Amino acid sequence: MRVRAPELLGRGWLNTAGELSLRDLRGRFVLLDFWTFCCINCLHVLDELRPVEETYAEELVVIGVHSPKFVHEADPVALAAAVERYGVHHPVLDDPDLVTWQAYTARAWPTLVLVDPEGYVVAQYAGEGHAHAIDALLAELVPQHRERGTLQPGDSPYVAPEVEATDLRFPAAAVPLPGGDGGGVLVADAGHDEVVVLDAEGAVVRRIGGFREPNGVCLLPAEVAAEVGYDAVVADTVGHRVWGLEIATGATRVLAGDGTQWMQGDSLERLSSPWDVAWWQERIWIAMAGLHQLWTLDPRTGEVAVAAGTTNEGLLDGPLAEAWFAQTSRLAPDGDRLWIADSETSALRYVQDGAVHTVVGSGLFDFGFRDGPVDQALFQHPLGVTVLPDGSIAVCDTYNGAVRRVDVAAGELSTLARDLAEPSAAYLDPADPGVLVVVESAAHRLERIALGAASSVDGFSHTTQRPVTDVGAALELTITFAPPPGQKVDDRFGPATQLIVEATPPSLLRSGDGRGTDLTRTIVLDPAVGDGVLHVAARAASCDADGGEGAACRMHQQDWGIPVRVVAEGPGELVLPLGGV
Known part of the structure; x- marks a missing residue:
């Protein structure tokens, strides 16, 4: 039985001149992409679909239906920023109440639904890896509808938004440089697909391109850098590579990854959305967000290995090989511990003595803004973690727009700063360890915050509104x-x-x-x-x-x-x- 596609209902539209309806698009194929901008799999699908959109530019209209998981993702300003950040070049329906999501009985991010030129659903897919299937199906259906006269090719309803020119664009991470390296800070500038060297006053010294949305950087110890010939490491997230970088010259070399996303059955020659890198225990540790794992890279031998995680997404502590992670985003070495911001479980976790432990966080769908005892405290999609001089941990609580402080010894969580625009990483100012420099990603800047007295916030708790x-x-x-x-x-x-x-x-x-x-x-x-x-x-x-x-x-x-x-x-x-x- 043919199923008529439900109408597209939501709060509003982005990337188009006005509201769209399936009736407006009759005569063309419509591919609905149900996504949410926290979801790494959804970001993968955005890239997978680009060649299909180009091949069928006149016959196919792709529409992103944004169906949020987190409270922050329902903010229209945050959604507009994400659409720019991730280079979404098709119309987007803002569906904060999941009206269209439920009408199409979606159960997963991402879900893809293909509607034919007569307005009927012809295929539905969940997850990644379906672009070739959609391409093959369109190659079969387009001639059929052209012969029947039901296909009426046309121009895309996409209208590009205006983009403000800024020195940094959605910076994701930063590390201070030692003296004598020609600049004060090394920044992973994801929105410009660059790594940027800033001087002590924040002026741009050098831009290094060739990346695709780099989200993480780290420095190697001087003796290791001298041995291997590069002094910084870059997590090139959309490029699915890890690079070595010589800061003084801007020279780069690929350390791991062939530029193709890892899929089940692939070898370790391929990576999947590396989000951060850190030097710990004589290895480069990689937050492999696309696989919900931690990997390691030996810079001396080039050996790549899986260090922790099963590829299952969730929150499960235990031995490294059995633990579950959820889009681990930032790493912070601390002696014999490696601290982890595990974003999709809104968790602060750490690796120590061959096992994974959770300090704050309870699962994929529970989040909020609550200070107090760590077993009751809540984050909302944190992307950054920094070890402070007193041994406490600063967490960039990204979707709450806050920097939080975890007193590990006392088992208490408090709030250091609020009203920030998606803080995603932070580092201590080498010249003043009483100052935390925060990468305020959605404000396109680095912001200085004094490590003064923390406050306690009652805040809110929330379970995702997903039915x-x-x-x-x-x-x-x-x-x-x-x-x-x-x-x-x-x-x-x-x-x-x-x-x-x-x-x-x-x-x-x-x-x-x-x-x-x-x-x-x-x-x-x-x-x-x-x-x-x-x-x-x-x-x-x-x-x-x-x-x-x-x-x-x-x-x-x-x-x-x-x-x-x-x-x-x-x-x-x-x-x-x-x-x-």
Whole structure:
């Protein structure tokens, strides 16, 4: 049965001259991209779709439907900044109340829905890796609709916003330089795709390009720099590389990554959105945000290794190989500890003695602004962490626009500064350790804050407004997947699919957890636990149908974190679309 696409409803529109409707776009294909700007997978999809948008510039209109997870993401000013920051070059519907999200029964960020020129839904996909499938489907459908006379190509409704010229544009991180290096600060200037050297007065000394949204920088010890021939390391997030940088000359070299995003089954020659780098325990540590892992790089040998994390997204402490992370964003070495700002779980965590520990944070969907005992305290998507002289930890609580202070010994959280524009990193002023220099990303500047007395904020607590799914205790889980046109599921060399099911809390699942190759599974939930988050990770490989052993194969993958509530007589089936018509 053909399904008519629901109308596009929300608070307003960006990147276009006025409101749009599906009726306005009749005669062209419409691809709806349900996204939220905190989500690294959504940012990956923005890049994946660019070639498709170019290929079908006249036949296809891509519309981003922004469906926020965090309170801050519902702020229209913050959304406008994110649309500029991430180079979104198509219209965006602002859907803060998830009206259109629910009309299309989206369950995951990102979700893609293709609507044909007659206004009917023809395909739905969840997660990453579907651009080639959409391309193949359009290659099949465009000629059909052209022959039927239902396709009416036209110009894009995209209207570019005006962009203010500033020395820095969405700076993400900064480190002070030692004397004699020709400048005072090294800045990862993500919005300009550059690393910038500033002098002590903040004037630009040198711009070093060749990056794509670099989000992290660190300096190597002088003796290591002399040995390897570069003195700084750059996390090139959208470029999926880690670079070595010689600050005095601006010379760069690739240390890790081939520029292609890592997908399941790839080797460590590929990376996935490295967000930060830090020197700790004689290695460069990498916050691999796109994989929810920590990696290491030995600058002397070039060896790359996975240090922690399973690639599952969530908050789970324990041995490094078993821990779960969620878009780790910033790293701060502190003796035998490595502090971590784990953004999607709104958590402050650390690595020590081969294990991961959490100080503040409780899960993917719980966040807020609350000071007090650390077991009750709350952040909202923190991106920065800095060790202070007294051993306490400053956290750039990005989506709360604040810098918070964690007294680790006392187990208390307080607030140092508020009303900042997305603080994303900070460092201590070498000339005055009583001053914290904060990278105020959305204000495009570095801001100085005195480390004075902290205040206590009652603030708020919040659980994401994403709808909770009522389910029965016995649940048949089905992941739907159909290969793109011209491809098939190829299992000649082993299973082409994988399904992993876990839960938070773990006691929610009585049975059916763990890893398997079938995309269907019967799981049993505990009514006594009542509610929690079902973590489902699925992947499927498809290959060219007529390519033989040399067939090109592609991976489709998605992680779902689904808030569920066990109710009597609840539905006994949960269907999640990985991809297909």
